[in-house]
Amino acid sequence: FTSLPEKHLVLLRDGRTLIGYLRSIDQFANLVLHQTVERIHVGKKYGDIPRGIFVVRGENVVLLGEIDLEKESDTPLQQVSIEEILEEQRVEQQAKQESEKLKVQALKERGLSIPRADTLDEY
Amino acid sequence: MAESSELAILEDYLLAEDAPLLEEMAEEDEEIDLYNEMTFGLDRDSMEEEVAKALAPPVKGPELSLVGKNEAAAVAEVAVEEEDEYKATEQPGLGAEEEQPMLEEMEEAGEEGEAEPGARHDDFADMEEEIGVDEQEEEEEEGEEEEQHDEDNEEQNDLGDPAVMRAVHSKPTLESLDSAVLDSRIGSTWGEFEGDDLDKAILQALDRGPPMSHMNLDFLVSPAQRGYLGSPGLKRPDFRMMSPKSFPQRFMRQQSPMMPRSMGSPRPYMPSRRASPLFTPNQSSGYVSPTPFRPMSRNISTPTQPLAMHFGPMSPSLEPPLFFSPPAGCQLKFSVPSHMTQLHPQHQRILNQRQQRGQAQSISPKKAWSPKADPYSGLMTRKEKDWVIKVQMMQLQSENPHLDDYYYQAYYHRLERKQAEEELLGGRNKQEPPKLVTPYIQKMEIYDSVVRIAGSLGQVAVSTCYSPRRAIDAVHHALQEEAAGNQRLRALHRIEKMFLQLLEVEETQRKMSLLPEEQHPRFREKKSHEVGRIYQALKIRACDSEEEAEDEFLQVLCVRKGKKLTARLLPHLAREQAEEILVTVTRHLPFLMRKDVLDESLPVLYGPLSEMVGRMTFSELIEVLQELTRPLAGSTELPLTMTFKNQFGISLLYALLSHGERLLSSDMPLEPHSGDFEKWTDTVFLVARELSQVPKTALVEPLFLPSNLLSLFCRYLDKQTIHRLEAKMECSPLPSEAAMPC
Numbered sequence: 001f002t003s004l005p006e007k008h009l010v011l012l013r014d015g016r017t018l019i020g021y022l023r024s025i026d027q028f029a030n031l032v033l034h035q036t037v038e039r040i041h042v043g044k045k046y047g048d049i050p051r052g053i054f055v056v057r058g059e060n061v062v063l064l065g066e067i068d069l070e071k072e073s074d075t076p077l078q079q080v081s082i083e084e085i086l087e088e089q090r091v092e093q094q095a096k097q098e099s100e101k102l103k104v105q106a107l108k109e110r111g112l113s114i115p116r117a118d119t120l121d122e123y
Numbered sequence: 124m125a126e127s128s129e130l131a132i133l134e135d136y137l138l139a140e141d142a143p144l145l146e147e148m149a150e151e152d153e154e155i156d157l158y159n160e161m162t163f164g165l166d167r168d169s170m171e172e173e174v175a176k177a178l179a180p181p182v183k184g185p186e187l188s189l190v191g192k193n194e195a196a197a198v199a200e201v202a203v204e205e206e207d208e209y210k211a212t213e214q215p216g217l218g219a220e221e222e223q224p225m226l227e228e229m230e231e232a233g234e235e236g237e238a239e240p241g242a243r244h245d246d247f248a249d250m251e252e253e254i255g256v257d258e259q260e261e262e263e264e265e266g267e268e269e270e271q272h273d274e275d276n277e278e279q280n281d282l283g284d285p286a287v288m289r290a291v292h293s294k295p296t297l298e299s300l301d302s303a304v305l306d307s308r309i310g311s312t313w314g315e316f317e318g319d320d321l322d323k324a325i326l327q328a329l330d331r332g333p334p335m336s337h338m339n340l341d342f343l344v345s346p347a348q349r350g351y352l353g354s355p356g357l358k359r360p361d362f363r364m365m366s367p368k369s370f371p372q373r374f375m376r377q378q379s380p381m382m383p384r385s386m387g388s389p390r391p392y393m394p395s396r397r398a399s400p401l402f403t404p405n406q407s408s409g410y411v412s413p414t415p416f417r418p419m420s421r422n423i424s425t426p427t428q429p430l431a432m433h434f435g436p437m438s439p440s441l442e443p444p445l446f447f448s449p450p451a452g453c454q455l456k457f458s459v460p461s462h463m464t465q466l467h468p469q470h471q472r473i474l475n476q477r478q479q480r481g482q483a484q485s486i487s488p489k490k491a492w493s494p495k496a497d498p499y500s501g502l503m504t505r506k507e508k509d510w511v512i513k514v515q516m517m518q519l520q521s522e523n524p525h526l527d528d529y530y531y532q533a534y535y536h537r538l539e540r541k542q543a544e545e546e547l548l549g550g551r552n553k554q555e556p557p558k559l560v561t562p563y564i565q566k567m568e569i570y571d572s573v574v575r576i577a578g579s580l581g582q583v584a585v586s587t588c589y590s591p592r593r594a595i596d597a598v599h600h601a602l603q604e605e606a607a608g609n610q611r612l613r614a615l616h617r618i619e620k621m622f623l624q625l626l627e628v629e630e631t632q633r634k635m636s637l638l639p640e641e642q643h644p645r646f647r648e649k650k651s652h653e654v655g656r657i658y659q660a661l662k663i664r665a666c667d668s669e670e671e672a673e674d675e676f677l678q679v680l681c682v683r684k685g686k687k688l689t690a691r692l693l694p695h696l697a698r699e700q701a702e703e704i705l706v707t708v709t710r711h712l713p714f715l716m717r718k719d720v721l722d723e724s725l726p727v728l729y730g731p732l733s734e735m736v737g738r739m740t741f742s743e744l745i746e747v748l749q750e751l752t753r754p755l756a757g758s759t760e761l762p763l764t765m766t767f768k769n770q771f772g773i774s775l776l777y778a779l780l781s782h783g784e785r786l787l788s789s790d791m792p793l794e795p796h797s798g799d800f801e802k803w804t805d806t807v808f809l810v811a812r813e814l815s816q817v818p819k820t821a822l823v824e825p826l827f828l829p830s831n832l833l834s835l836f837c838r839y840l841d842k843q844t845i846h847r848l849e850a851k852m853e854c855s856p857l858p859s860e861a862a863m864p865c
Binding site for chain 1: 497
């Protein structure tokens with residue numbers, strides 16, 4: 001731990017990526033994140049949405065890692081504006097939904113019906 | 124004195140009424156502090172508050188949680204004594220009921236120590252006054268009060284408040300033992316505070332300030348007391364190592380063997396695979412306390428910032444310079460985890476690198492945050508962080524890591540092996556692969572959570588954090604299914620039992636491989652004994668074809684799991700036993716094949732059996748082959764013919780033949796019995812005949828087609844037949860066919 005506060009990256013079960021300063025943690029992995037941004041990744045692009053302070057319940061945390069501040073700058077990803085990334089995400093979601101629909105249709109034709117997975121843990 | 128103290132209390136109360144809001148806030152803080160202390164233990168700063176608490180007579184329940192913010196409590200003994208009795212429940216969100224036990228214990232501490240009731244007047248209500256004055260008064264009063272603590276306590280008990288619990292001096296309770304957080308007590312900067320100069324003390328505390336929260340409090344604890352392995356790297360200056368003179372006897376006794384070690388030069392990191400059981404809950408000492416964030420802030424901030432009267436979370440308006448002014452000579456704060464904390468070696472390495480980098484350079488100019496501008500970075504104290512890490516570590520430890528954490532162990536072994544190889548090849552220095560070693564925290568003593576009192580009508584359930592609600596003594600008794608009369612069920616039951624035995628055998632085998640050579644014979648003996656037992660349980664015996672359905676071993680073999688069991692068991696068996704199995708299997712092959720039509724799990728036996736075949740002598744081979752050539756009862760059909768239609772059957776047949784051919788073509792003396800060769804040739808002819816007769820489509824492809832079958836046939840058969848067989852078996856043609864003598 002250095003004199004600088006460490007930035008942490010948290011991946012949540014619903015697929016969100018949060019980056020912020022981890023201020024507190026407890027035995028359940030409940031987290032308090034400060035100056036958090038939610039980072040949305042689509043392909044090689046990403047966009048940050050500033051969110052402020054997060055208190056995350058431990059059970060929703062998939063993983064938590066420390067960001068090496070020096071390595072943070074050299075990433076092949078390209079940052080874009082929030083609007084753009086949201087648009088990209090919407091497009092991606094749409095494509096996924098369509099393919100999902102096709103799959104369900106195909107399965108139905110074959111007499112199978114796979115129940116939709118829980119919205120959590122699926123992204 | 125008692126009266127005056129009572130008066131003082133009332134006074135305070137009146138004062139408090141003037142600032143109800145403050146009081147509420149402070150109350151919350153007190154509760155939170157209490158929780159913090161209970162969880163993390165006390166440290167020197169909160170020790171002072173502990174003292175105040177102890178000293179405060181429990182007039183009213185909530186108020187008991189009020190903590191005076193005196194920094195210079197000289198009654199270290201009291202505080203330390205108190206720690207001893209503190210129960211640490213890990214549950215966050217203390218309810219009111221939780222506080223009761225606390226109150227109880229605080230009283231108890233008060234009983235034992237020198238309770239100074241008057242100290243509680245050092246209230247948050249008085250915050251705005253000079254601290255020094257308060258504390259001085261307190262100190263004076265403490266001295267006076269010493270002899271009278273008994274009286275005071277009595278008085279406390281008489282106060283009649285229902286919220287006031289009677290202090291019960293008890294042995295460490297079950298609950299306290301159960302707590303996962305039993306740290307030893309730490310010394311504190313008592314030594315420094317023992318002086319009368321309170322102002323100086325305050326200033327010292329101020330100077331140290333929040334960097335305290337960053338610095339390890341490890342120096343306060345001898346390594347053996349804390350539950351961790353030596354932590355990496357950072358050597359702490361030992362100027363902080365104190366010998367609290369005021370530690371109670373008990374603690375000294377515990378600590379004395381450790382003390383010499385902890386004194387002296389900074390402790391280097393001593394990596395060890397397994398720490399000695401460092402937690403000795405039975406001797407439960409007090410607690411290591413974190414530096415609760417809030418009280419600290421209060422202490423520091425209020426004197427200089429009378430206007431910044433806040434008790435809740437720190438607001439950014441609190442002047443950082445005070446907070447974060449590093450102590451002189453300490454340019455960079457490294458909030459390295461205490462040397463007690465066991466981090467993953469790679470994590471540790473990164474931290475060390477950073478440290479070194481930090482030490483090498485000056486504070487990097489491109490930092491976005493300056494420490495001065497980040498008031499939130501100290502929200503979690505070192506203690507708290509260590510505590511969380513410790514909790515997580517405790518969850519990792521296990522009695523049987525090879526069972527519980529198989530994947531990591533397997534990965535680690537593989538890594539080790541790879542590195543060993545690399546080392547051999549590359550000649551590099553031995554690199555120890557990083558391994559996460561959890562601190563070894565001794566398990567709590569096991570006890571019966573269901574207590575039966577003689578003569579009672581039921582069970583008294585003792586609920587603990589390990590078994591919170593075990594109200595009935597429900598023990599699962601394995602049903603006796605033997606009586607069930609259902610053969611298949613019985614077979615399944617037997618299979619399960621034997622499988623468990625087999626797993627144990629394999630487990631011992633694995634463990635044996637890790638142990639030194641000397642212990643191997645003992646293990647081997649044990650293993651063979653166990654294997655023998657399983658073999659007996661299999662109940663292999665000779666039986667006719669009529670009894671096949673009832674034969675227990677065959678029943679086992681009819682079940683897929685039974686086949687798997689046998690297959691897994693075969694490598695462990697003695698030669699005769701394995702042979703017996705092979706003979707039995709071959710003898711009843713038609714039966715087994717019939718039963719396996721749906722399952723098709725016989726091939727699982729092929730591997731071990733073929734290995735077995737490969738070790739047989741010629742005579743034994745002949746014997747086995749006889750089984751296949753003996754016509755089935757009631758029909759002229761040969762088992763042989765039936766094998767063609769079954770993958771396992773044909774594979775086994777080929778394996779047998781191939782082995783025979785190998786034996787014949789090798790130079791080894793065969794030592795055949797009389798008639799062996801005839802039987803052999805008969806068998807080969809028979810096979811050839813049957814093979815040529817069976818239509819190709821009915822012939823199943825074997826699991827493995829030995830290459831020497833054709834050469835085998837070559838010995839005995841004419842060319843034409845060989846060609847036909849070759850085509851049928853889809854063997855690769857023999858080299859230089861033309862040169863074949865046959």
